[in-house]
Amino acid sequence: MIALLQAEWFKLRKSKMVPIILAGPMIGLFIGLSANLEDNMQGIEINEWYISLFSMNLTYALLFLPLISGVFTSIICRYEHQSGGWKQLLALPVTRGKVFVAKYILIMLLVLAMQILYLGSIFAVGIVKGYTDSFPMEIVWKSIVGGWVATLPLVALQLWLSIMFKSFAAPFAVNVIFTLPSILAVNSERIGPYYPWAQPFSMMYIGGNTDDVFFVPWEQVLTVVGGGFILFFLGGYYYFQRKSI
């Protein structure tokens, strides 16, 4: 398993992955520095760090995170789709299940790395804007880790689709079709909590009931994120077992 992860990592290093991971903090910096909510929020008692985080999280979690996770899954399958790579990889003494799990683990690590870089961009925005309030440590846990957990089912589905389709555009199109409606879904109290593509936003959102581990109730994390993860992961896993290469 470790060897398989290493092999995937070597392939990944040659796939122009680093600039794409840096896209996350770049988007964060761009929105954080160009948005100006401070004037609207004058007089409201709130930790300064939250102000720019509102607009940063909105765009980052609503659109960027679900979309970019699909790019990662396509890139990780790119070498295999080119000139019979699947055959070469599966001719090695590895099981298909392990290949699937290794690819999945590596993508989740990449998303985690991007989330940490995004945290760095939150910090950078605060320094540039000269915030003096103490840094709210709970956003590290709730926003960064919460957003990461929320991508678990999305990455599973995208990996399934990326294995299925040769081209980048097809899985991305499916991703877009599901991601864009979340702009409306997060406004609805009825649909929002049940829509898997709206979960990164809900879980990274700051405010609400802060007694829980995340910003959304446990039941929602377990049913929507956990349920979606099991469904998509098993779907992809069994699809890959039966796929003819």
Added chain:
Amino acid sequence: MGKLLTADFLKIKRKGLWLLTLIGPFGVVALQMVNYGVRKDYLLQQSEDDWGYYLLNVHSFTPLAIVLGIAILTSFIASIENETNAWKQLIALPVSKLTVYLSKFTLLAILLFFSSTLLMFFTMGYGLFLELGDTVPYMELAKYSYFPAFAALPILALQLWIASVSHNQGIPITVGIFGVIFAYSSYLLPDWMIWKWPSLMNQWNQPMINVLLGVGIGFLLYIIGMIDFARRDVK
């Protein structure tokens, strides 16, 4: 040129590209179906001009769908050639590389405007279904359907350029994601950013400026992309 275009149309058969050009405008209107279906009374109270408000609601998603749709279609068209190393075979034919590029661009522009036409009919159809008033603002309807497509021509030229010279299609897709982030936060952007133009916003409040800029800069970016494509070696 005519034969190349016919060949390009044949290549996209049964690949789902026509389906995507249908899903794009349908999705934009379908989101308003959900929006108006859930809270129609509230939305009708928001404005005296029900048609105008409805068009604005539809238009809030049009730029996002156009930017992402362009990224998907351009990458699709490039990967049709990439997957089977067909660029080589295509260039080996007695056609100039400039015409090959022009044919791809024309194909994409046709798909884009087909999509806009569908958007106009879907918007009108659901608007009539909602009974928003007797006078249908046909001019506004056409404006909100076609203007964003004209204003998005520079994005189309840029994405086609990147997609046709990249071997790794992750790059044009990532550029497309940046594009949609810019389009989503277009109220923050300065007027010179091309991703702001499909939103039809500018400091003079004249959507026509975005259309003219779109056609002009789109042509310029197209020429730059075409020259760069022609100079590169086909691997």
